[in-house]
Amino acid sequence: MHSELQEAYGFLFEKELLEEINKFGSLRTAKAGEKIIEIGDFVKGMPLLLKGAIKILREDSDGDELLLYFIERGDTCAMTLSCCLGETRSEIRAVAETDTSFIMVPISKMEEWTAKYKSWRNFVFESxxxxxxxxLxxxxxxxxxxxxxxxxxxLRxxxxxxxxxxxxxxxxQIAYDMHTSRVVISRLLKKLELEKKISLQRNHIKVIDL
Structure with a gap:
C-alpha cells in the first residue's frame, strides 16, 4: 500500500503523515458499479483514492439520482468529510465509476491530523x-x-x-445520472451523432468532440 500511497499523495503530504496514513488507514477496493457509501449510512471514515474514480450522487424524494461530481486518484470527498466530523448520516451515494482502490482514514485520525499537519489542513480545505x-x-x-x-x-x-x-x-444509466428519461437521452444522442460530436456504436458511445 505504501508505494501506491506515495505515488498518489507523496507530492501533497510530508513523510510523517504518509507513514501515519499507511499505519492507521485500511485499504479497500470496489468493482465498477459497486456502491461504496449509501445514503443514510453513518460514515466512519474518509476515502483517499489510490486508483480509479468514484461518482458522487444525490437522490430526490422520488428516488431519482443526480450526478454531482467525480473524484479521482489524489482526491477525497468533502461531503464524506463533513458527515464524518459532524457524525451525521450520509446525504450522498458514492459509486465506483471504474475498478477502484482507496484508503479509508478513520475519523479520530482526521481530527488529529488537522491539528498536527499543515499539509492535511490544506488538503481538506482545498477538497x-x-x-x-x-x-456550483x-x-x-x-x-x-x-x-x-x-x-x-x-459525456466529455x-x-x-x-x-x-x-x-x-x-x-x-446515462438517464439515471442526468435525472431524465431514457427516451430523451436516446433522442439527444442521435442529435449529437448527426452533429458529428459522438459516434453511436453497438455497445458503446465514442466521443469525437473532446
Whole structure:
C-alpha cells in the first residue's frame, strides 16, 4: 500500500503523515458499479483514492439520482468529510465509476491530523473548495444549459475521468445520472451523432468532440 500511497499523495503530504496514513488507514477496493457509501449510512471514515474514480450522487424524494461530481486518484470527498466530523448520516451515494482502490482514514485520525499537519489542513480545505466549485458547476449546468449541452458535457467529463473516448454506459444509466428519461437521452444522442460530436456504436458511445 505504501508505494501506491506515495505515488498518489507523496507530492501533497510530508513523510510523517504518509507513514501515519499507511499505519492507521485500511485499504479497500470496489468493482465498477459497486456502491461504496449509501445514503443514510453513518460514515466512519474518509476515502483517499489510490486508483480509479468514484461518482458522487444525490437522490430526490422520488428516488431519482443526480450526478454531482467525480473524484479521482489524489482526491477525497468533502461531503464524506463533513458527515464524518459532524457524525451525521450520509446525504450522498458514492459509486465506483471504474475498478477502484482507496484508503479509508478513520475519523479520530482526521481530527488529529488537522491539528498536527499543515499539509492535511490544506488538503481538506482545498477538497472543500474543489467539490463546492464542482457542485456550483453542476447547478449552473442544470440552470443554464440546454439538455443536449448538458449531455455533451456529461459525456466529455466521463471520457476524461475514464481516460477513454469510448463510454460503455447504457442509455438508461446515462438517464439515471442526468435525472431524465431514457427516451430523451436516446433522442439527444442521435442529435449529437448527426452533429458529428459522438459516434453511436453497438455497445458503446465514442466521443469525437473532446
Amino acid at each position: 472543500y473548495h474543489s467539490r463546492l466549485s464542482e457542485m 458547476e453542476a447547478i449552473d449546468t442544470i440552470a443554464f444549459l440546454n439538455m443536449d449541452e448538458r449531455l455533451m458535457k456529461y 467529463d466521463k471520457a476524461k475521468i475514464n481516460r477513454d473516448e469510448n463510454i460503455y454506459s447504457t442509455h438508461q
